[in-house]
Amino acid sequence: MVENRPFLTFLTHLVLIAGVVIVVFPVYLAFIASTHGPGQFVSGLVPLLPGPHLVENYSTIWNEGLSSSGAPPIWVMMMNSLLMAVAIAVGKIAISLLSAYAIVYFKFPFRLLAFWIIFITLMLPVEVRIIPTFAVVANLGMLNSYQGLILPLIASATATFLFRQFFLTIPDELMEAARVDGAGPMKFFRDILLPLSRTNIAALFVILFIFGWVQYMWPLLVTSDSRYYTIVMGIKRLAASADSEPLWHLVMAAVILAMLPPVLVVIFMQRLFVKGLVETEK
Template identity: 75%
Template sequence: MVENRPFLNILTHLVLIAGVLVVAFPVYVAFIASTHEPSAFVRGVLPLLPGDNMLESYGQMLSSGWQVGGTPPVWLMLGNSLIMALTIAVGKIAISILSAFAIVYFRFPFRMLAFWVIFITLMLPVEVRIIPTYAVVANLGMLNSYAGLTLPLIASATATFLFRQFFMTVPEELMEASRVDGAGPMKFFRDILLPISITNIAALFVIMFIYGWVQYLWPLLVTTEEDFYTIVLGIKRLMASSDRVPAWNLIMATVTLAMLPPVLVVLFMQRLFVKGLTETEK
């Protein structure tokens, strides 16, 4: 039985509110900076109220970008990042769930060896294998393409491991019952395993979407054309404008717009996301 102590309840809520303020204040500062003149951010006194340049800053970045900083319109970079994030998330989940299904429910030679080989790749992130991966992508002619942006990042040992662990908790009676009813392996997978895996898929989708959205190093290597710039790469190019004061209002407007898609994904899938991470019984 949990005791009801008003003091501890108040203290808990104060700590939570303080945590929210610490996390949200930089976001608020970014939004405020996007509504002021560029010089307002470097005067030494940080404005805390919105300025008059909001429509101008956001309109310029969405419509034409900032040619001085070498960045295309934000809508184009947001679209590239969205394609990259969705492809990586869906591809990782599709490959991982099929791999886990094969490892758990099929008895083929060296299946556990195959699983451990997949699991060991956790120690080989993109940064470790980036040179040979780049060489392969370049030799296949996939530079400056969506295939080059997404395919090298699409496999996931983490998702394979999580799906395997979940499938091992599914009662064997379900598989036996489906077999008695004449269902084949793929029908069992489609009609039984997929429906009970929705929360796990949703939780992994959110994680993998954000993973794909915030990629910086790999897009920096494989894209040299503005048509394939991602939003994170665009922010870096805005920051790297040489021999001039950075246009902080445009940079912060781009940062604010870049935060919206992952925030919306988390908000819309919050219930399934939390349920997929905390639910233990199916």
């Protein structure tokens, strides 16, 4: 039985409200900055109310970008980031599902060794792998291409481990029943394992989409053509304009636009995302 303690309830809500304010206030300031003119924030006075240049600033950064930074319009970079994030998330999930399925349900020599080799890659920092990976991509002629942006990031030891652990919890009776009904390996995978993995797939998709969306170091290494710039690269270039002060109102407009796709993905997949993280019984 939960006791009704008004003071503890008040204190809990107070802490939650304070946490929300701490998290949301910088985002609010970024939005306010994106609605004012170029000289408003250089003066050192930070307004707390929206300004009159909202439509003008967002239209400029969306259609024209910032020519002095060498970055294309924001919509081009957002399309590149969207393609990269979706391809990485879908590719990681597809490869991890098949890898975990093979390790759990197929009997072949050294399958546990193969799993542990995959798992050990989690212990290797990105910095250890990035130079040899770049050399391979360069030798294959995939610099300044979508293949170079996506393929090196498409494998995931974490997702393989999570799907393997989930498949191990599925009763063997399901596999035996499917075999009695004449279902082959792929039919069992498609009709039984995939529906049971729906919430796990949704939770991983959200995490992996955000992982792909916020990539900065790898796109910076493999792209020098502005046609392949991602949104995170673009924001960095906008904030580091050569021979001039950064136009913070346009930079903040780009930041707000860059936040929208991950936020929308989390909102629309919130139920499946939370269910996939907390659900233990299938």
